[in-house]
Amino acid sequence: MSSKYTIGVDYGTESGRAVLVRLSDGAEIAEHVTPYRHIVIDETLPGSGMKLEHDWALQHPRDYIEVLEQSVPEVMKASGIDPAEVIGLGIDFTACTMLPIDEAGQPLCFDPAYADQPHSWVKLWKHHAAQDEANVINEIAAQRGEAFLSRYGGKISSEWMLAKSWQILNEAPEIYAIADKFVEATDWVVSQMTGQLVRNSCTAGYKSVWHKAEGYPDKEFLKALDPRLEELAETKWRGEVLPLGTKAGELTADMAARMGLAAGTAIAVGNVDAHAAVPAVGVVAPGKLVMAMGTSICHMLLGSEEKQVEGMCGVVEDGIIPGYYGYEAGQSAVGDIFAWYVDEAVPAYVLDAAKQEGxxxxxxxxxxxxELKVGESGVLALDWWNGNRSVLVDTDLTGVFVGLTLLTKPQEIYRALLEATAFGTRKIVEAFHNNGVEVNELYACGGLPQKNRLLMQIYADVTNREIKIAASKQTPALGAAMFGAVAAGAASGGYDSIVDAAEKMARVREETFKPIPEHVAVYDKLYAEYNGLHDYFGRGANDVMKRLKAIKEEASGERGE
Ligand SMILES: Nc1ncnc2c1ncn2[C@@H]1O[C@H](COP(=O)(O)OP(=O)(O)O)[C@@H](O)[C@H]1O
Ligand SMILES: O=C(CO)[C@H](O)[C@H](O)COP(=O)(O)O
Incomplete structure (x- = not known):
């Protein structure tokens, strides 16, 4: 019997990649990356050259289609596989990455009449220009005691669908009026393959404040924000929300020809990058926390009940694996903190020594x-170089070092930074574990576990938990491919559930990182000190970081006088 295959397409911030995977064992047969032609549009608008304001981050929807037209045929060519053997395809995306579309499902920015209006383009997840809207959303939701706030750790982000939709209304009411729908890019790309638009439970839940039983925030709340938003959910956000793993539709003949696949191939509903990685490391049950570790960390966990956990990014039923509540938390800088030290603060003699050693x-x-013993340096840091995303949810917090002396060495500072991020993760682990969402094992994927063994050992020692590492370097794409196999179903040679797919296709490395008891004991003492600093600087006992920020803004003339 011939083998069957599935394709996962992972849409990152700067490029998209297709990975062709064998269904029987998850072997990754071929991969291809297509960098986005327009990458991130954050300075001037394509075509008109119009200058964008500070904090804007747009993308070109055509770039997403190019990934399908280039990378999919490339993996087919490299593998030499017959298109009839590819039974399913799934995608994962950054989120909330959203765009306004017309009645025919086309992006408004494709229409020459609107191409010069920045609000007609895709707003990328890191478009941060809707902060004013987010602040009012949080203020009014808190005043009204909206129940949904507790599902998002008390805060709705400026990155999400509501703040971005409202920004369009405030700044470009004509675009808001003309838009037939606002959609996640992941759902739009799927619609371009199938010819019909459906929404997925992951982005709807985490990024559009959608709840399986309660739906979107109600009209009264939306009206309290702005009377013009009253009908938002029924109009611009309308459309069926389907659970992950559902078949969104089948590949149209036109797209099949452009992608080098067979018409009728099953296409899964869209997904988010970090969330797609969870089944790809074999996690389909509660108790196992998955960390997508790179410039930042996304922490994902399953639970059987909906619990309130301080500072989590969100809890969504069916949001990661159907049948479970998916919890998400995060640290907004991890690899980026180490990069800051290496790029901005390492002495010249270290740079020379590294160069000499190659x-x-x-x-x-x-x-x-x-080579240092745990605790030997006497240096401790707080990991807030890019604010705190969980559990304090405060972007105004900043970094701290304690214990520096004239004898402190660069490697001691570097180690303190690695440890600080591990303490930040322990804080998140404990927030879940102590609130009834068990964390017994850790799984790691992303770039960092491949790059730094000391970091992984420190995480095991600080959290006192074994860490398993993803075998795949393309974990989100593998997860998306697995959802493609589920969309195809067992009758077509795929799988009937993501649990079945994970059993056959997901892999972790044999080697794990286990806590070393002597290290754990010292780290317990250091963590107690970290906790003390965390609460002192983060919970209002000493708002020095906020006062410094105010002085800084005053000094740089940014404060309104
Ligand atoms: N050896 C290393 N040890 C620790 N951090 C590293 C190392 N090499 C690179 N980094 C950091 O890893 C991050 C990149 O992680 P990666 O997972 O590849 O990217 P992304 O998060 O963009 O997907 C950067 O912040 C970089 O500074
Ligand atoms: O918000 C997120 C997941 O909920 C991610 O941070 C966003 O999708 C971008 O991810 P990445 O930096 O890995 O491309």
Whole structure:
């Protein structure tokens, strides 16, 4: 019997990649990356050259289609597989990455009449220009005691659908009026393959404040924000929300020809990058926290009940794996903090030594830092270089070092930064575990577990939990491919559930990182000190970070006088 295959397409911030996967064992047969032609549009609008304001981040929807037209045929060519053997395809995306579309499902920015209006383009997840709207959403939701706030750790983000939709209404009412719908890019790309638009429970739940039983926020709340938003959910956000793993439709003949696949191939509903990674490491049950570790960390966890956990990004029924409540939390900088140190603060002698040894500065520092005993340096840091996303949810918090002396070495500072991010993760683990959402094991995927062994050992020691590492380097794409196999179903040679798909296709490395008891004991003491600093600086006992920010803004003339 011939093998069957599935394709996962992972849409990142700067590029998209297709991975062709064998259904029987999850083997990754071929992959291809297509960088987005327009990458991130944050300075001037394509065509008109209109200058964008600060904090804007747009994308070109055509770039997403190009990934399908280039990377999918490339993986087919590289593998030599017959298109008839590819039975399903799934995609995952950054989120909330949203766009306004017309009645025919076309992006408004494709229409020459609207192409010069920035609000007609795709707003990327990191478009942060809707903060004013987010602040009012949070204020009014808190005043009205809206129940949904507790499902999002008390805060609705400026990155999400409501703030972005409202920004369009405030700044470009003509675009708001003409738009037939606002959709997640993941749902739009799926609609371009199938010819019909359906929404998915993951982005709807985490990014559009949708609840399986209660739906979107009610009209009274939306009206309290702005009377013009009263009908938002029934109009611009309308459309069926389907659980992950559902078949969104079948590949149209036109798209099949452009992608080099067979018409009728099953296409799964869209998904989010970090969330797609969870089944790809084999996690389909509660108790196992998955960390997507790179520039930042997304923490994902399943639970059997809906619990309130301080500072989580969100809890969504069916949001990660159907049948479970999916919890998400995060640290807004991790690899980026280490990058800051390496790029901005390492002495010249370290740069020279690394060059001489022919290793990257990170590797040089990792090697020297791993020669230190736990606690030996006497240096402790708080990991708030990009604010705190969980559990304090406060972007105005900043970094701290304690214990520096004239003898402090660069490797001691580097190690303190690795440890600070591990303490931040322990805080999140404990927030879940102590509120009835068990965390017994950790799984890691993303770039960092491949790059820094000391970091992984520190995470195991600080959290006192074993850490399993993803075998795949393309974990989100593998997860998306698995959902493609589920959309196809067992009758077509795929799988009937993501649990079945994970059993056959997901893999972790044999080697794990286990806590070392002597390290755990010292880290318990250091974590107690971290906790003390965390609460002192983060919970209002000393708002020095906020006062410094105010002084800084005053000094740089940014404060309204
Ligand atoms: N050896 C290393 N040790 C620790 N951090 C590293 C190392 N090499 C690179 N980094 C950091 O890892 C991050 C990139 O992680 P990666 O998962 O590849 O990217 P992304 O989060 O963009 O997907 C950067 O912030 C970089 O500074
Ligand atoms: O909000 C998110 C997931 O909920 C991600 O941060 C966003 O999708 C971008 O991810 P990445 O930096 O890995 O591309």
């Amino acid at each position: 290793v990257h500065v990170h590797e040089w520092l990792e090697k020297r830092a791993s």
